[in-house]
Amino acid sequence: MNRLIRRSGLRTALAALVVLVLLALAAWINAPLVARLFDGGADRVAALPASSPFIRGQRVLLLSPHPDDETLCCAGIIQQAQAAGAQVFVAWMTAGDGFEFDAVLTQRVADPSPLDMQALGNARAAEARRAVALLGVPPARTFMLGYPDGGLFQLFTTHYQDPYLAPHTGTAAVYVNGALTPNAPFTGQAWEADLNRVLARVQPHLVLAPAPQDFHSDHRTLSYVALRLMAARQQEDRLRFWVVHGGLEWPLPKGLHPELSLTVPPLASTLPWTRVTLSAAHRQRKLDAVNAYHTQTRVMGRFMRAFVRQNELLSPAPLP
Numbered sequence: 001m002n003r004l005i006r007r008s009g010l011r012t013a014l015a016a017l018v019v020l021v022l023l024a025l026a027a028w029i030n031a032p033l034v035a036r037l038f039d040g041g042a043d044r045v046a047a048l049p050a051s052s053p054f055i056r057g058q059r060v061l062l063l064s065p066h067p068d069d070e071t072l073c074c075a076g077i078i079q080q081a082q083a084a085g086a087q088v089f090v091a092w093m094t095a096g097d098g099f100e101f102d103a104v105l106t107q108r109v110a111d112p113s114p115l116d117m118q119a120l121g122n123a124r125a126a127e128a129r130r131a132v133a134l135l136g137v138p139p140a141r142t143f144m145l146g147y148p149d150g151g152l153f154q155l156f157t158t159h160y161q162d163p164y165l166a167p168h169t170g171t172a173a174v175y176v177n178g179a180l181t182p183n184a185p186f187t188g189q190a191w192e193a194d195l196n197r198v199l200a201r202v203q204p205h206l207v208l209a210p211a212p213q214d215f216h217s218d219h220r221t222l223s224y225v226a227l228r229l230m231a232a233r234q235q236e237d238r239l240r241f242w243v244v245h246g247g248l249e250w251p252l253p254k255g256l257h258p259e260l261s262l263t264v265p266p267l268a269s270t271l272p273w274t275r276v277t278l279s280a281a282h283r284q285r286k287l288d289a290v291n292a293y294h295t296q297t298r299v300m301g302r303f304m305r306a307f308v309r310q311n312e313l314l315s316p317a318p319l320p
């Protein structure tokens with residue numbers, strides 16, 4: 001009996017191993033069959049209500065924690081808004097200067113110095129402007145705030161008034177070229193003042209911000225701050241939410257699968273999602289914008305291209 005159990009246990013383990021190896025092999029060659037396996041949530045997405053259409057003259061402000069988030073979440077939304085005659089503005093909170101492995105590859109140094117990280121920040125800021133220009137947003141409608149990548153939670157909490165020394169760039173003030181407020185201290189107060197300046201200048205009818213369920217702490221922190229500032233203006237109803245870091249390796253499968261739906265992110269699956277359907281031309285332009293991020297696609301291209309799908313998702317509320 002024991003031996004039987006052992007033998008059947010061994011068989012099950014061997015069968016599981018074979019299945020795993022086959023799946024890994026198929027995933028490696030990116031077989032469409034595997035892609036379809038991961039498309040289990042497609043029915044739910046197809047049943048979601050369509051997001052309200054944009055209208056002529058509307059001003060839409062996209063708040064992006066890092067260069068690339070605006071493209072990953074919303075490249076199709078940006079294009080549709082502009083096609084409808086709305087004006088889209090993009091504000092980046094950070095220049096994405098905390099990603100050391102990125103600097104290792106792009107600056108070709110083993111142990112990047114603070115100046116190497118600042119060079120990366122400036123390179124990423126320039127890429128961001130190029131990417132949104134491809135989506136039809138001119139530089140005059142962009143704002144680079146330049147606060148520290150990976151440090152927004154610190155600014156919001158322990159460094160609201162005392163400047164935060166960013167460990168990667170070795171600076172406690174905005175240094176990035178073309179920043180909205182050059183040399184602004186890395187404090188929550190200065191960051192909020194910049195955001196209020198952007199809101200006052202744009203007077204947005206709609207603000208697209210990360211959802212508070214997003215896994216990345218910079219994204220979550222921006223979500224809280226956006227909610228707070230819009231509530232202070234009694235305009236919370238103008239907020240719409242998106243997710244980029246949705247948990248459980250979402251979106252799967254990685255790599256370019258423009259024929260698949262973007263399923264709802266596991267960490268925010270209960271939000272009242274609406275669906276924005278992308279045309280083939282809008283998907284192609286989204287891929288072009290993703291590819292404009294040369295520094296990023298070298299490190300995480302498969303993650304980024306996985307956002308080029310049939311649809312994007314927006315929630316009118318931050319909570320279920």
Ligand SMILES: [Zn+2]
Nearest residue numbers: 065066069216
């Ligand atoms: Zn981000």
